[in-house]
Amino acid sequence: MGIENRRWLLAALLSLGALGSAQAHGGEKHAGPLRKEQKAWGIAAEPRAAGRTVRFVMSDDMRFTPDRLEVRRGETLRIVVKNEGAMLHEFVLGTKAELDEHAALMLKFPNMEHDEPYMAHVPAGQQAQIVWTFNRAGEFDFACLIAGHYQAGMVGKIIVKEKQR
Structure with a gap:
């Protein structure tokens, strides 16, 4: 096999791999290894690292309950999000920008x-989880980014405070 054919085959295989690991909004998450990429709002963590569990409810009135959470810098949470609505919702952590x-x-x-x-896509009547370490202090946000939901006010705030000495 010539070098050009090998490059083409490698590119095709990489493309298929990228497609196979992608998830459509509402699809099932792949079972691949957890990507631990540092973000401004923290880093993904293994489920066994969670020190506590917090629960959020999403509803078709385009709200999260609760819509605010305070955590300590360095805390790892299991965030369980339940969709009590009739339509797909999601929970996405990030900065406002x-x-x-x-x-x-x-x-x-x-x-x-x-x-x-840092995303959980949750079909109606189901729940999902994110395990996240909030290793940077500051104010961060969470939202449902399904088209129109964010614009309707489906947002919340996470305040990460410095550890008390």
């Missing part, structure tokens, strides 16, 4: 596919 940008993309491309450890 990143959520604004992603929400605008979702309006243009509502079927956009992606799979990140």
